Structures are given as structure tokens and as C-alpha cells.
Amino acid sequence: MSIMGFATAVFLFCLGLFTVLTRRSAFKTVIGLMLMESGVLLLLVSWAYIPGGGPPILPLQGTGVDPLPHALTLTAIVIGACDIALAFAFIMKLERFEKSVDVDRFRRLRG
Amino acid sequence: MNVSLLAVLYLFIAVTALVAVLLEDLLSAFITLSFTGVLMATVFALLRAPDVALTQAIINSGLVTSLLLVAYSQTRKTPHPPEVCDECPSWLQVKVPAFVCSVLGLLLFRGLYSLAGERSLPEASAHYLARTLEETGALNVVGALLLDYRAFDTLGETTVIFAAVSGVSILLSGGKRVHSGHGLSYIVKRGMALLTPFILLYAASILFLGHLTPGGGFQGGSVFATVAILMCVVYGTGFEASRISSKSKETLEAGGAILFVLVGLLGIAWGAGFLSNLPAPFSAGTPGSLLSAGSMPLLNIAVGLKVGAGLSSIFYAMIKILELEDE
Amino acid sequence: MSLAVLRFTGGLCIAAGVFFSFAAVVAILRFPDVYTRLHGSSKALSGGAVLILLGALPYTGTAAGAMKLVLIGAFFLVSNPMASHAIARAARKREKEENGQ
Structure with a gap:
């Protein structure tokens, strides 16, 4: 049952990692980071699901699903949005200096 | 819980993510990615996580997409770099990362496989579910x-x-x-x-x-x-x-x-x-x-x-x- | 008895809505330029989404849930034509600019 969720989460994470490793456009790197984040979110939420459980809103009918991973996931989504915004700010700033969004060309800080 | 509906949604999530990575046109990739976000919000709602579904729909597929579009329209005048670089050998460019990612995926899935199956509430979560009303009033x-x-x-x-x-x-x-x-x-x-x-x-x-x-x-x-x-x-x-x-x-x-x-x-x-x-x-x-x-x-x-x-x-x-x- | 009739009608509405949404997808894939695609997708999508919401009405069970569906439908009917209008205008503007004013 939850094995499908785990499989999709692992697929998303590895696809995101592959994108970060191979693509040269900085925007594609950010897309890869977003996919990796999505994989982690999906893993946490599908792990929290308990067959027959209701949503964690009181009063419960029967048992509820695990609310703790939900709280962690919520935190992760907001933090993820913030660091993606920061990544865009970096890309926009670098593009003004280098006139490119190619990560292979950002060599100014290389030792 | 409708298992086949969930399976179709998972399949679509994987397909849209793959399309977002493979598309050359960045704008289409962003739109596809926001569609992945909406599908994930649906999955979260089906997995009985309404709070997470709401946050995912508003922030990840709404706000982040608008930020993506602003950043894209800011940088659209620069030339689009080619996907893979010409000087480096192709096996280093694509094959080695693909191999590393698939090995990592297999290892992760192998580890997670033992976690699947029947799962009961951990002690802390059971406490939260049972005592929240009396301890917080919410x-x-x-x-x-x-x-x-x-x-x-x-x-x-x-x-x-x-x-x-x-x-x-x-x-x-x-x-x-x-x-x-x-x-x-x-x-x-x-x-x-x-x-x-x-x-x-x-x-x-x-x-x-x-x-x-x-x-x-x-x-x-x-x-x-x-x-x-x-x-x-x-x-x-x-x-x-x-x-x-x-x-x-x-x-x-x-x-x-x-x-x-x-x-x-x-x-x-x-x-x-x-x-x-x-x-x-x-x-x-x-x-x-x-x-x-x-x-x-x-x-x-x-x-x-x-x-x-x-x-x-x-x-x-x-x-x-x-x-x-x-x- | 009457609930069963209502639910059957709702099922018919949902089927019609699915057909309209499918027509919208075909329109986006097959039509040649922005305007015709927009024509196909916006009309069929307004109709499709509103019909699906209408069809879901008998299945909600509570008055509050039904009211929510009606509100969502009203939001669709206001916002979808607005968005299509904005897209069409933007496309026209860009076309004019590309043709050298």
C-alpha cells in the first residue's frame, strides 16, 4: 500500500539529484532541488498514513493518522519555498554579472 | 482509500516530474512542475493530511511558481546554455551520474522496503492524538x-x-x-x-x-x-x-x-x-x-x-x- | 428514492463534465494557434469543471459541503473567463510587437 508512495518518493529524489548533477542551466538545478524536496515530502506523508485512519482533526472517528510527520512536512514546505526564493535571488544577481545562467561559467569564486 | 486512484496519481507525478526535467523550454518545464505540485497536493489530501495539502497547493504550486516566472522573465535575455557540455566526454556527463543515481535509488528503496507494511501509531503520536484537546484546547x-x-x-x-x-x-x-x-x-x-x-x-x-x-x-x-x-x-x-x-x-x-x-x-x-x-x-x-x-x-x-x-x-x-x- | 435519482443525475453531470474536459485537452493538442486553443480550453474547462462540481453536489451529504461546492463553481465562472481574456490580450499584444507595431 504505502510501498507505492515510497517508490515514487525515491524516484523523485533520484530524478532531482540526476538533474542537479547533469544539467547546466541554473534554473534546471533549482528544478532538481525542488524535485528532491518533493520526494522527501511525499516520503514523510506516505509514511504517516495508517490504513483506516482519519485526518488528525478532533473529534476523531476511530483512529487517526500520525500527525507528527505532517507538522514536519509543513515546516519543510515553508523552509523550502524560502530557500528556493534565495536561490532565485542568487541566479538573478549572478546573471547580471556573468550575463549567463550556465552553472559551468560561474567560475569567478574558484580558487 | 482508493488504491487504484492513488496509483494513477503516483504515476502522473512521476511522469510530470520526468517531463519537467527533460523539456528544453524552461517556461513549459515550470508549468509542468507546478502541475506536479498540484498532483502532490491531491495525494496529500487522499493520504488524510489536509494541512499539508493546503500548504503544498498554496506555497509550492502557487507562490513558488510565481517566483519562478519572475526570475525567468528577469533572465530571459541571456542565451540558453546547452544541456550537456561539448568538451567533456559523454560518459562522464550523463552515464556516471545516471549510474550513481540509480544505485542510490535502489539502496534507498531497499531500505524503505522493510518500513512498508502494517504500521501502528508511535507512542508520542498516540499521545498527541489522545491528549491534544485536554492539553491545548485545540x-x-x-x-x-x-x-x-x-x-x-x-x-x-x-x-x-x-x-x-x-x-x-x-x-x-x-x-x-x-x-x-x-x-x-x-x-x-x-x-x-x-x-x-x-x-x-x-x-x-x-x-x-x-x-x-x-x-x-x-x-x-x-x-x-x-x-x-x-x-x-x-x-x-x-x-x-x-x-x-x-x-x-x-x-x-x-x-x-x-x-x-x-x-x-x-x-x-x-x-x-x-x-x-x-x-x-x-x-x-x-x-x-x-x-x-x-x-x-x-x-x-x-x-x-x-x-x-x-x-x-x-x-x-x-x-x-x-x-x-x-x- | 429521490436521493437515488439525484445521484444518478449527478453521475450523468460528472460524465458530461469529463467529456468537456477531454474536449478541452483535444482542443489544446489539435488547434493551430493561441486564440483557437484558448477558445477550446476555456469554454470546455468552465463547462467541464462546473458540471463536475454540480454532479458532486448530491454526494456531499451536508448543506455546508454543498454550499462550498456552489461557491467554488461561482469562483470558476468569474475567474476563468477573466484569465482567458487576459491571456488573449497578452498574446495579441505580443503579436503586434513582433510584427513591428
């Missing part, structure tokens, strides 16, 4: 976890938002906003004027009922930020900025942080510890009423101010640079 267990049991965590999270806003503002500083752009046509402006009160009402209901129904400060604040972005798109960039200046946005954001810390300090003053809820003199109230759950409505308002003002200032900091380029 009906929304996830909201109670965020703002009562783990409120210190949430304070740290709002600090991260503050750091991100400061970072974006510092990186994109310099240059002043030009009052250009007349916005869209008359029809869209009147339609937006018709819709705005309802969107604001929706945001307020998510914010103020966060301790009773799915939602809370993060989601409500994000909807407020969405209204600011919509106004910027529909009425032109100067409209919202001339009414709520960036200075007053800063004040609102700082006010949210100060309110959060003050509520926490009140707990210390009563000798109950930082950010304690019911042990400090907050009344639990009648369960299910608007003024219940002690300090949680106050903390929801604080987080909402912080997130709403913070995300809309990030958007405006990005727009500012965009207009300088157009001059």
Missing part, C-alpha cells in the same frame, strides 16, 4: 503540534523566513522601483476588484480558524501574499506598493516576530517556561469556539503576519530589479 492536532508542543521549532522557522527575506533584499538591493505598467485591461481589473474581498475573507478564515480546521498562520499568510502578487500583476506594479509601502511591510513582519516572542515571554513571567500555552494564564475556552486553545490564535496571527509580509516583500524585491532592466 481541535487541529497538526496546528497544536506546530504552535504548542513544538512552538520553539516554529519560532526558529520564522527566523529562517526572516533570514531568507533579508538575503533576497540585500542581494537585490540598489535601484528604486519605477511606477510603470498600467496593468491589465479594464475587465480584468473590475473582475479582480470583485474577487479580492472573497480571497481576503478566505485567507482570514484560514488564519483565524487555524486551531479548529486545517490551516493556520503559514497558509493564511501565504494567501495574503498571493493577493499582493495578484494585485501587482493586475493593477500594475505601483498599485499595491503605493498603498502598503515596503517600510510598512517590514513593520508588519517585525510586529509578527515581536508578538510571537512576547507571547513566549509571558509564559516565562508566569513561571511556566518559554512559549508554554495552558500552564501560562491562557484560557482553554470552549473547544470549537473562535477564542479557544489559549495562545494559539495569537501565535497564528503572528506567524501569518510574518509569512504574508515576508513572502510579498520577496516578490517585490525581485520585481524591482526587473523594472530597472526595462528602463
Whole structure:
């Protein structure tokens, strides 16, 4: 049952990692980071699901699903949005200096 | 629980993510990615996680996509780099990363395989589900976890938002906003004027009922930020900025942080510890009423101010640079 | 009895809505330029989404849930034409600019 969720989460994470490793456009790197984040979110939420459980809103009918991973996931989504915004700010700033969004060309800080 | 529906949704998530990675055109890739986000929100709702579904739909597929589009339109004049570089051998470019990723995926799946199957509630979660009403007075267990049991965590999270806003503002500083752009046509402006009160009402209901129904400060604040972005798109960039200046946005954001810390300090003053809820003199109230759950409505308002003002200032900091380029 | 009739009608509405949404997808894939695609997708999508919401009405069970569906439908009917109008205008503007004013 939850094995499908785990499989999709692992697929998303590895696809995101592959994108970060191979693509040269900085925007594609950010897309890869977003996919990796999505994989982690999906893993946490599908792990929290308990067959027959209701949503964690009181009063419960029967048992509820695990609310703790939900709280962690919520935190992760907001933090993820913030660091993606920061990544865009970096890309926009670098593009003004280098006139490119190619990560292979950002060599100014290389030792 | 409909297993086949869930399987179809998982399949579509994987396919849209793959398409978003493979598409050459960045704009189409962003739209596909936002579709992945909406599908994931649907899956979260099916997995009985309404809070997470709401946050995912508003922030990940709404706000982040609008930030993507702003950043893309800012950098569209530069040439698009080729996907793989020409000098390096192709096995190093694609085959080695693909091999590493698939081995990692197999290992991860192998590890997770033992976790699947029948699972019962851990002790802590069972405690939260059983005792939330009596210990906090709230009906929304996830909201109670965020703002009562783990409120210190949430304070740290709002600090991260503050750091991100400061970072974006510092990186994109310099240059002043030009009052250009007349916005869209008359029809869209009147339609937006018709819709705005309802969107604001929706945001307020998510914010103020966060301790009773799915939602809370993060989601409500994000909807407020969405209204600011919509106004910027529909009425032109100067409209919202001339009414709520960036200075007053800063004040609102700082006010949210100060309110959060003050509520926490009140707990210390009563000798109950930082950010304690019911042990400090907050009344639990009648369960299910608007003024219940002690300090949680106050903390929801604080987080909402912080997130709403913070995300809309990030958007405006990005727009500012965009207009300088157009001059 | 009457609930069963209502639910059957709702099922018919949902089927019609699915057909309209499918027509919208075909329109996006097959039509040649922005305007015709927009024509196909916006009309069929307004109709499709509103019909699906109408069809879901008998299955909600509570008056509050039904009211929510009606509100969502009203939001669709206001916002979808607005968005299509904005897209069409933007496309026209860009076309004019590309043709050298």
C-alpha cells in the first residue's frame, strides 16, 4: 500500500539529484532541488498514513493518522519555498554579472 | 482509500516530474512542475493530511511558481546554455551520474522496503492524538503540534523566513522601483476588484480558524501574499506598493516576530517556561469556539503576519530589479 | 428514492463534465494557434469543471459541503473567463510587437 508512495518518493529524489548533477542551466538545478524536496515530502506523508485512519482533526472517528510527520512536512514546505526564493535571488544577481545562467561559467569564486 | 486512484496519481507525478526535467523550454518545464505540485497536493489530501495539502497547493504550486516566472522573465535575455557540455566526454556527463543515481535509488528503496507494511501509531503520536484537546484546547492536532508542543521549532522557522527575506533584499538591493505598467485591461481589473474581498475573507478564515480546521498562520499568510502578487500583476506594479509601502511591510513582519516572542515571554513571567500555552494564564475556552486553545490564535496571527509580509516583500524585491532592466 | 435519482443525475453531470474536459485537452493538442486553443480550453474547462462540481453536489451529504461546492463553481465562472481574456490580450499584444507595431 504505502510501498507505492515510497517508490515514487525515491524516484523523485533520484530524478532531482540526476538533474542537479547533469544539467547546466541554473534554473534546471533549482528544478532538481525542488524535485528532491518533493520526494522527501511525499516520503514523510506516505509514511504517516495508517490504513483506516482519519485526518488528525478532533473529534476523531476511530483512529487517526500520525500527525507528527505532517507538522514536519509543513515546516519543510515553508523552509523550502524560502530557500528556493534565495536561490532565485542568487541566479538573478549572478546573471547580471556573468550575463549567463550556465552553472559551468560561474567560475569567478574558484580558487 | 482508493488504491487504484492513488496509483494513477503516483504515476502522473512521476511522469510530470520526468517531463519537467527533460523539456528544453524552461517556461513549459515550470508549468509542468507546478502541475506536479498540484498532483502532490491531491495525494496529500487522499493520504488524510489536509494541512499539508493546503500548504503544498498554496506555497509550492502557487507562490513558488510565481517566483519562478519572475526570475525567468528577469533572465530571459541571456542565451540558453546547452544541456550537456561539448568538451567533456559523454560518459562522464550523463552515464556516471545516471549510474550513481540509480544505485542510490535502489539502496534507498531497499531500505524503505522493510518500513512498508502494517504500521501502528508511535507512542508520542498516540499521545498527541489522545491528549491534544485536554492539553491545548485545540481541535487541529497538526496546528497544536506546530504552535504548542513544538512552538520553539516554529519560532526558529520564522527566523529562517526572516533570514531568507533579508538575503533576497540585500542581494537585490540598489535601484528604486519605477511606477510603470498600467496593468491589465479594464475587465480584468473590475473582475479582480470583485474577487479580492472573497480571497481576503478566505485567507482570514484560514488564519483565524487555524486551531479548529486545517490551516493556520503559514497558509493564511501565504494567501495574503498571493493577493499582493495578484494585485501587482493586475493593477500594475505601483498599485499595491503605493498603498502598503515596503517600510510598512517590514513593520508588519517585525510586529509578527515581536508578538510571537512576547507571547513566549509571558509564559516565562508566569513561571511556566518559554512559549508554554495552558500552564501560562491562557484560557482553554470552549473547544470549537473562535477564542479557544489559549495562545494559539495569537501565535497564528503572528506567524501569518510574518509569512504574508515576508513572502510579498520577496516578490517585490525581485520585481524591482526587473523594472530597472526595462528602463 | 429521490436521493437515488439525484445521484444518478449527478453521475450523468460528472460524465458530461469529463467529456468537456477531454474536449478541452483535444482542443489544446489539435488547434493551430493561441486564440483557437484558448477558445477550446476555456469554454470546455468552465463547462467541464462546473458540471463536475454540480454532479458532486448530491454526494456531499451536508448543506455546508454543498454550499462550498456552489461557491467554488461561482469562483470558476468569474475567474476563468477573466484569465482567458487576459491571456488573449497578452498574446495579441505580443503579436503586434513582433510584427513591428
